[in-house]
Amino acid sequence: MRARGMWPRHAALLVVCAIMLVPFYWVVKTSLTGENIYAYPPRLLPQAPHLFNYVDVWYLIPFPRYLLNSVIVSLLAVGGNIVLNALAAYALTRAFPGRRWVVLLLLSCMLIPFQATIIPAYLITARLGLLNSWLGLALPMLSTIVCIFVFKAAFEAVPRSLIDAARMDGLGDLRILARVLLPLCKPAIATNVILSFIWSWNNFMWPLIVTRDPLMQTLPLGLARFLSYVEDTTGALYAFVVMVLVPGLAVFLMAQKEFMRGLTAGATKG
Template sequence: MSRFHRIVTHGILIIVCILMLTPIYWVLKTSVTGDNLFVYPPSIIPDDPNLFFYVEAWYTVDFVRLFFNSFAIATLVVIANLFLNAMAGYALTKQFPAKGLVLTFLLMSMMIPFHATIIPAYLLTADLGLLNSKLGIALPTLSHIVCILLFKSNFEAVPNSLIQAARIDGLSEWRILTRIMMPLSKPAVATNIILSFIWSWNDFLWPLIVVRSQEQQTLPLGLVSFLASFEDTTGSLYAFCVLVVVPSMLVFLLAQKDFIRGLTSGATKG
């Protein structure tokens, strides 16, 4: 590659990265200064940064309760996803009658976006008496079909001789799944955790429908009601945004290598 070509590539990529990062920088900056909410022209460099807006946001919205609601739901969803998807994925690597039927059922369900079923899903949850409860919020997302297929393709890549050897050693099928298959499919596990965590953490429409009381609010709902009561009048809103975004970013950044590997194997093998 020529030198000129290289410089142009870096130049374009740097400009794109600046464009991608500007909104993130801007919200960070306002969360530590709170200025240019009323000031024009806005200042580019933070002037006298402090963390006061974080303290204010923390006490204004009862952050701990919102965080624990979101966290409890996300934990439930991630654990359930890990078990249900791995179990279903492992079952689908075996031969049994009606396997084709099950696969068709899954592929068909995949073509139903959850958003197209919210009204009956709401009525159903109401009939189950689970409105305004953490379980009610978590239920529809306890399993993602994408992740089942991901586990299936990862499990199929495990050498058969290994499984046979384990059977001869007298390991039960359940042990084979938890002790051999799961540790060997780390990218699938990572992808499963990241996707189910981020989707659960960021979910907004379903909690908005199901949650009725302040006690059960999750972070996105808290953020929206904060916005509704104070509009854009305070730097605390942006401090709150930063606090809410940090956990999912952290999870992604920590696991991104396995995540991208897992996604690749899923998208190519299907």
């Protein structure tokens, strides 16, 4: 009865989903045909699809190397975010003098755009000798304030008595975090994974600044470089875009259920 009453809403949602997916479908279709995207009338289905554009991308530029760089940098960012944000968030759930000010400071730092801090960030990275390295590429993204607050909200939702019980059981702070809080906050972990992965994966500005060696470039930089190599770019460009998008989509799809819960957690808590 109820399901039957829902169909107009579902139909409307399906239409909206389809509209949202049209650009992505167009990218995939163009990558398989190389046809002019401005062709009129537009063709809905690909004509004589082929994978040559993908082969071109793979061989014309060091795509596997860019992919490796992007994967390593993103993994470092994801790992850094989980470890550092969880530690910071745990500290923020504990009482210490000046905690309010630390929270306010963190919140106000969120207002500063990354571009404004890019020069000091560059200088620090250079001083650490990390320019042109994977760690240097990941450094500014190892912890993000938004994700600290995602963890903080999740930790605060864990009943206080569980932490007390863990202390009575003999666990120190690090073990309470690792063995009690993190296993209970999987949605917050998933949110951290997805957000930090996507931000790192799509980052263009920072890799552009800290990489000198073309072999240290990441996929977004590779895309820019690729555009300067090829003449009839349409098909290959779109193939490249698909190849860049797929890993991010895969991570999102794997963690999306937990991700939704992580983003809405706290929203329903009084």
